[in-house]
Amino acid sequence: MKSIQxxxxxxxxxxxxxxxxxxxxxxxxxxxxxLTGAKDACGGEGECGACTVIMDGKAVNSCLVFIGxxxxxxxxxxxxxxxxxxxxxxxxxxxxxxxxxxxxxTPGVIMASKALLNENPHPSDEDIRxxxxxxLCRCTxxxxxxxxxxIAAEQQPxx
Amino acid sequence: MLEFDFLTPNRLDExxxxxxxxxxxxxxxxxxxxxxxxxxxxxxxxxxxxxxIDELSFIEEKDDQIxxxxxxxxxxxxxxxLLKSTNPALxxxxxxxxxxxxxxxxxxxxxxxxxxxxxxxxxxxxxxxxQIRLLNKAGERTMxxxxxxVGPGMTKLESGELIHSVSFSQLQGAWGGAFQKLGVRNGxxxxxxxxxxxxxxxxxxxxxxxxxxxxxxxxxxxxxxKAESALIGHEPTPEVVSRAAEAxxxxxxxxxxxxxxxxxxxxxxIVLARRVLEQAAAEARGRLV
Ligand SMILES: Cc1cc2nc3c(=O)[nH]c(=O)nc-3n(C[C@H](O)[C@H](O)[C@H](O)COP(=O)(O)OP(=O)(O)OC[C@H]3O[C@@H](n4cnc5c(N)ncnc54)[C@H](O)[C@@H]3O)c2cc1C
Ligand code: FES
Ligand code: FES
Numbered sequence: 001m002k003s004i005q006x007x008x009x010x011x012x013x014x015x016x017x018x019x020x021x022x023x024x025x026x027x028x029x030x031x032x033x034x035l036t037g038a039k040d041a042c043g044g045e046g047e048c049g050a051c052t053v054i055m056d057g058k059a060v061n062s063c064l065v066f067i068g069x070x071x072x073x074x075x076x077x078x079x080x081x082x083x084x085x086x087x088x089x090x091x092x093x094x095x096x097x098x099x100x101x102x103x104x105x106t107p108g109v110i111m112a113s114k115a116l117l118n119e120n121p122h123p124s125d126e127d128i129r130x131x132x133x134x135x136l137c138r139c140t141x142x143x144x145x146x147x148x149x150x151i152a153a154e155q156q157p158x159x
Numbered sequence: 160m161l162e163f164d165f166l167t168p169n170r171l172d173e174x175x176x177x178x179x180x181x182x183x184x185x186x187x188x189x190x191x192x193x194x195x196x197x198x199x200x201x202x203x204x205x206x207x208x209x210x211x212i213d214e215l216s217f218i219e220e221k222d223d224q225i226x227x228x229x230x231x232x233x234x235x236x237x238x239x240x241l242l243k244s245t246n247p248a249l250x251x252x253x254x255x256x257x258x259x260x261x262x263x264x265x266x267x268x269x270x271x272x273x274x275x276x277x278x279x280x281x282x283x284x285x286x287x288x289x290q291i292r293l294l295n296k297a298g299e300r301t302m303x304x305x306x307x308x309v310g311p312g313m314t315k316l317e318s319g320e321l322i323h324s325v326s327f328s329q330l331q332g333a334w335g336g337a338f339q340k341l342g343v344r345n346g347x348x349x350x351x352x353x354x355x356x357x358x359x360x361x362x363x364x365x366x367x368x369x370x371x372x373x374x375x376x377x378x379x380x381x382x383x384x385k386a387e388s389a390l391i392g393h394e395p396t397p398e399v400v401s402r403a404a405e406a407x408x409x410x411x412x413x414x415x416x417x418x419x420x421x422x423x424x425x426x427x428x429i430v431l432a433r434r435v436l437e438q439a440a441a442e443a444r445g446r447l448v
Contacts, residue, residue, distance in 0.1 A: 001162035021165030021206070024193070045194050046261060058234070058263040064193045065264070066186070068165040069210050112259065134258025 008070045010035070011080030019067045026051045026062040028070075029077060037078035037107040038062050041136070049135035052108035053077045059115035061134070078107035081114070090114060090152040099148040101139035109135045113149045121156050123149070160197055167208045171294070174212055179296040179319040183207040187230060188264035190257070191273045215268070215323065218242060223329060229268025229322040233280070237262060245329050247442075248283035248338035248355045248435075255279055255340050268322040271304070274314045274379070275349075281308070281380040282355035283338050285372035287327035294323040308379045330368075333360040335442025337435040340374075341427050343418060350375045351419040352427040356435040358395060360443045366390045371403075371436065375418075376411035376428050383407040386432060395440035404433035 007016040010033065019028055024044065029035045042048035044063035051063045054076040081088040087095070090110050100106050109132060116123060116131035123131065128149045129142070137145060166183060168174040177183065184203035186192055187210060195201040209215065215230035218239050225245050227236070236242055236253035243250050256262050256270070256279050270280045271291065281304070289304045296319065304325060307315045316322070330336070338355040342348025353374035361367040369390045371383045389403035413424035 002164050004165050020162070022160045022162055022196075044197050046190055046257070049258070049260060052260060055263075059260050060263050061260045064189050064260075066165065066189060066193065066206075066208070068167060069186075069189070069208055071167065071211075115259070131259055134260045 004068050006067055006071045008072060009074040011076060011083070021066060021068050023067050024063050025053070025055075025065040025067055025070050025075070028067050029053070029062060029075075035077050035079050038111075039104055039107065041104060047136070048105070048108075049112060049132075050105050050108040052111045052135065054111055054115050057115070057118065059112045059134075076111070076114075078110055081110070088114075089155050090117070090149070093148040093152040093155070094145075097144050097148045097151065099140060099144040101137075105135060105137040105139075109137065109145055113152070116149070117153055117156065122153055125150065161199065161202050163203055164205045165208065166205060167211060169211050171212055171214045174207065174209060174321060175294055175296040175319070177207055178321060181205045181207070182318045185209055185272070185321055187266040187269040188232065190261050190265040191269055209321070217324075220245075221326075224326045225329060226324050226326040227267055228324045229266060229271075231267050233257075233262040233265050233267070233270070234259070236267065236280070246283060246287060246327070246336060248286065248336040248357070249280060251338040252279040252283045252340070252353070252355065255342075267325065271307070271325070272314060272316060272322055274308055274310070274312050276311055276377060276379055277350045277353065277375045278380065279338075279340060279350060279353060279374070282353055282372040282374045283336070284325060284327065285380055285382055286336065286355045286357040286370040287330070288370070289325045289327040291325050292323040293317075293320050295320040299323065305379075305382070310378045330357060330359055332367075333443045333446040333448075334358065335439035335444075335446070337438035337442070339431050339435050339438075341431060349418065352376055352413075352424050352431055354428065354431040354435045356432070356439045358390070358436065358439040358443045360395075360440075360447060362447070364394050364444070364447060366393055366395055366440075369436075369439075371407060371432060373407065373411055373428055373432070376413040376424055378412075381410060383410040383432070385409045386436075390436070395436065395443075397437070400436045400440065401433055404429050404436060407432045 039050040041050035183205035233253040340353040359368040386407040
């Protein structure tokens with residue numbers, strides 16, 4: 001198996017790395033780049049959304065992207081949200097309303113929410129539920145999560 | 160995961176050359192392939208990643224035909240204004256594939272090539288008599304999508320070949336189209352049964368053309384000639400539509416599996432067929448002048 005090189009942007013910084021091609025973006029984030037926010041909670045089946053990152057502006061499951069497919073792309077992970085120590089409005093809202101329990105799903109939920117708000121800055125509760133339908137949470141019952149996303153959306157300037 | 164070599168062509172001609180030379184397996188969005196490879200249900204020594212081939216990602220109107228490139232994502236289909244106004248059933252179907260994350264990666268070509276009887280984009284394409292265009296290094300061929308899909312996981316795709324696009328003619332006059340899917344839950348569910356319908360009415364309000372296609376009720380997505388002929392020439396009254404929907408049971412051969420039983424699928428197919436036919440008929444009536 002020939003290893004491959006991939007150059008891509010991660011949270012605004014360009015990285016070039018070489019890897020065996022049979023690894024996913026999620027594995028590289030966690031094992032090579034030390035970015036352990038994105039999680040594997042379903043064994044990489046695309047079912048749980050805990051591994052959600054933003055790839056070229058869109059929410060994707062990083063367990064379903066081979067590292068070779070990231071070449072030239074821009075990737076945003078939860079670690080990029082509070083670069084200078086300030087929490088992102090979504091993160092603040094999650095803390096404020098108590099939308100975090102064990103926290104395992106949270107990085108994925110927040111990245112999916114961020115992608116949702118980028119496309120639809122003022123979503124209805126229905127839009128929020130639909131936008132997060134690929135993110136499973138075994139703790140919260142989702143009510144607080146939807147509250148948090150709504151609150152973060154309300155804090156954005158109206159277009 | 161098992162080892163493989165990973166090749167990334169950047170142009171279409173380079174892709175067909177590499178496929179010809181290596182006999183490699185195509186990778187698009189990876190939403191079907193990656194979980195299968197991880198679970199050792201599938202192995203390929205060489206993967207040819209087409210995700211950089213922008214030439215295969217498009218939705219366009221050309222000489223009265225709608226053409227959709229194989230690399231077009233379900234999300235792009237779900238958001239397409241052109242498709243909303245020409246094949247709303249396909250737009251609805253694309254919007255029900257998995258979740259946002261799946262739709263942002265999963266492609267139309269992958270959905271078709273995977274050849275699942277539950278593939279959501281297929282029923283709406285069959286009701287438009289879609290054609291599929293295949294490309295290899297030497298040239299290309301086009302065939303009806305129904306002919307391309309042979310059985311579960313089986314297609315007419317040959318080694319060295321790729322799906323370039325699918326195309327269909329727009330419906331003319333007073334037409335309507337609809338898609339409905341029943342899953343075990345609302346979001347993120349593979350279909351237990353899915354049904355798409357198209358109806359065209361003549362000036363007197365009678366059905367001049369209609370197509371009904373059902374997913375997850377046979378070894379491939381199937382059309383229902385029985386339901387279609389029960390409608391042709393009649394006004395789509397509730398009674399006529401009900402009778403046509405009942406008739407579709409004769410054209411399907413559902414099985415029992417982890418998602419559902421054969422009896423339930425048969426029942427649900429009839430109910431869904433009635434609903435999509437009613438929806439398509441109502442839309443068609445709205446276009447009667
Ligand atoms: C969580 C989850 C939920 C899902 N829900 C649904 C659902 O609700 N409905 C549904 O229909 N599907 C669903 N799927 C299945 C899958 O997302 C779709 O079938 C998707 O369209 C596959 O496309 P892909 O680009 O990811 O294909 P890949 O995984 O990249 O490829 C799939 C197959 O197609 C072949 N292929 C891909 N592109 C081409 C091409 N251009 N020419 C020739 N061969 C090609 C590949 O070689 C492979 O055999 C789901 C998957 C997941 C993980
Ligand atoms: S790890 Fe569950 S969707 Fe990626
Ligand atoms: S907070 Fe525990 S899984 Fe969501």
